[in-house]
Amino acid sequence: VGAVEAAARGGRDGVVLPADALGEARLVRGPVLYGVRTVFEALDVLAGKGRPDEGRRGPPPPRARGPEDADLREVRGQRQARRALEVAAAGGHNLLFEGPPGSGKTMLARRLPTILPSLEDAAALESARIRSAVRHLDVHDLHTPPFRAPHHSATAAGLVGGGSPVRPGELSLAHRGVLFLDELPEFDRRALEVLREPLEEGWVHLVRAGQAVRFPASFLCVGAYNPCPCGWAGLAEGRCRCPPGSVQRYRARLSGPLLDRFDLRVVLRPLTPEQLFDEGEGETSEAVRERVLAARARQAERQGRGRLNAGLREEELRAHAAYGAPERALLRRLVGQAALSARGLRRLERVARTVADLAGAPKVGALHLQEALGWRLLTDAAETAERGGGAASG
Ligand SMILES: [Zn+2]
Numbered sequence: 001v002g003a004v005e006a007a008a009r010g011g012r013d014g015v016v017l018p019a020d021a022l023g024e025a026r027l028v029r030g031p032v033l034y035g036v037r038t039v040f041e042a043l044d045v046l047a048g049k050g051r052p053d054e055g056r057r058g059p060p061p062p063r064a065r066g067p068e069d070a071d072l073r074e075v076r077g078q079r080q081a082r083r084a085l086e087v088a089a090a091g092g093h094n095l096l097f098e099g100p101p102g103s104g105k106t107m108l109a110r111r112l113p114t115i116l117p118s119l120e121d122a123a124a125l126e127s128a129r130i131r132s133a134v135r136h137l138d139v140h141d142l143h144t145p146p147f148r149a150p151h152h153s154a155t156a157a158g159l160v161g162g163g164s165p166v167r168p169g170e171l172s173l174a175h176r177g178v179l180f181l182d183e184l185p186e187f188d189r190r191a192l193e194v195l196r197e198p199l200e201e202g203w204v205h206l207v208r209a210g211q212a213v214r215f216p217a218s219f220l221c222v223g224a225y226n227p228c229p230c231g232w233a234g235l236a237e238g239r240c241r242c243p244p245g246s247v248q249r250y251r252a253r254l255s256g257p258l259l260d261r262f263d264l265r266v267v268l269r270p271l272t273p274e275q276l277f278d279e280g281e282g283e284t285s286e287a288v289r290e291r292v293l294a295a296r297a298r299q300a301e302r303q304g305r306g307r308l309n310a311g312l313r314e315e316e317l318r319a320h321a322a323y324g325a326p327e328r329a330l331l332r333r334l335v336g337q338a339a340l341s342a343r344g345l346r347r348l349e350r351v352a353r354t355v356a357d358l359a360g361a362p363k364v365g366a367l368h369l370q371e372a373l374g375w376r377l378l379t380d381a382a383e384t385a386e387r388g389g390g391a392a393s394g
Contacts, residue, residue: 001125001132004028014052016045024132026055027125027142072111072285077271081108084266084375086288089115090295091354092308094199094221094261096184099268100231105224106149108268109180112222113145114285115292119176126216127176130168146177148219152186156194160204166213171198174219184223185253192258195221199261223262225254235270263310263347264375295357309353317349321356321364330366334373348372 001024007015008030017025019035026033033053034045044050075082081097085108088095095112097105119127124142131146150159150170161169171179171194181187198204202218226232228247232239242250299308302320312320323331331349334340340348349364352372356364 001025001027001129004031004033005129007031014045016042016050022053022055024128026053026057027128029057070111070114070285072114072283072288073281075104075107075111075282078104078108078268081266081268082282082288084264085112085115086292087351087354087358087375088112088220088222088264089288089292090358091263091299091350092220092310093263093351093354094223094310096259096262096265097222097224097268098227098265099224100226100235100270103268103270105268106180106182109149109178109182109222109224110147111285112178112220113147115288116145116177116220117289117293117296118143119145123176130172130175130215134167134173146174147180148174148177149180149182152181152183154191155188156190159191160194160217161206161213161215162208164209166206166208166211168215168217169204171195171204171217171219172215175216177219178222179219180222180224182224184225185250189253189255192255196258196261221261260343260347263350266375291358294360295354298357298360309350309357312350312353314346317346317353321349321353322362323364327364327366327369330369334369348375351375 004015004017004025005028008028012031014032014034015025016034016036019037022033022035033055034042034050035053036042036045036050041050072082072085081104084095087093089112097103097108099105119142127146128142148170154170157169159169159171161167161172184192194204198217198219199221202216203214204217206213206215227234228240228242229250230240230242233242233247234240240247296308300306303309303312303316309317309320321327331345334348335345348369349372352364352368355368355371356362359368361368
């Protein structure tokens, strides 16, 4: 994709390329393509005897979802978690799931791309450029936001990219989509460190062989972890077999500054068969996506295109919240009684702004703050782990 784009920019009339690469090269409008299988065919093209490619050009039509696709409809129960996905998608908030094995963390995370807006042509091409550099390209799937779930044994280089020539890593493959990090505390500390730059700037910067390269890496991050190494602390009376101290050490691996990038935390409980049965089918991804799109449109109108609530600075946040006297009083009470830190308060306000946008409310009201506070109360344990990690890293 990159080479054909370069040829197009350079005003070339035609490009000779391996026939296998025609599919992705057709994404780029412009030069005539000649797909060849042998050197002799290439020479024919140069001699003016080649047959130009006749495939359809330009980005493919927007996604048409088939029945084989994952859909939120299949998630039964988990009302809190479904709502968290919706808020995350609407405001661009990174999301943390804490829960034992089998509580649906992966199933939920996999469905986050299905409620994100489809990639527009420019974004689809940008994503295709990255994916074609590492040969992860499904040409039929270009408008669906990517979902990447690197294993916790992934190295820092595997995440940010590397090699010669330099290739993008998992963080860039997730560009415009979702990066899912299951078993977050099991990741190597250095691998977690490299997350911070893309989470803040949407780019990864690499220096390889004296050459500076940067790759786009703007994604929604979903982290998941078990309550303890075995997965059952605080649940299913007596099932946790972790020695004392190991639970704390496990949680302390998540550093405070990293956790600070996650606005939403949800604690998942294992569901009983009855709960699964009673709840019935959930809403479809399409229905949820409609609300996400509406909430994003409100943010674009207020903050500018592409600016989501999760990226608002403190002063912008206050300006766009337009609190009245009751909301300001509530916030003061929260800081006093709930001992909310400045960071915790910012997270809460960002989430509350998104909750208000989902409700179509121009101002952030007490109810929106209450819901955002609810997310926080659900996650006291994570907050404690954060304090431990924060203290350890100074
Ligand atoms: Zn345990």
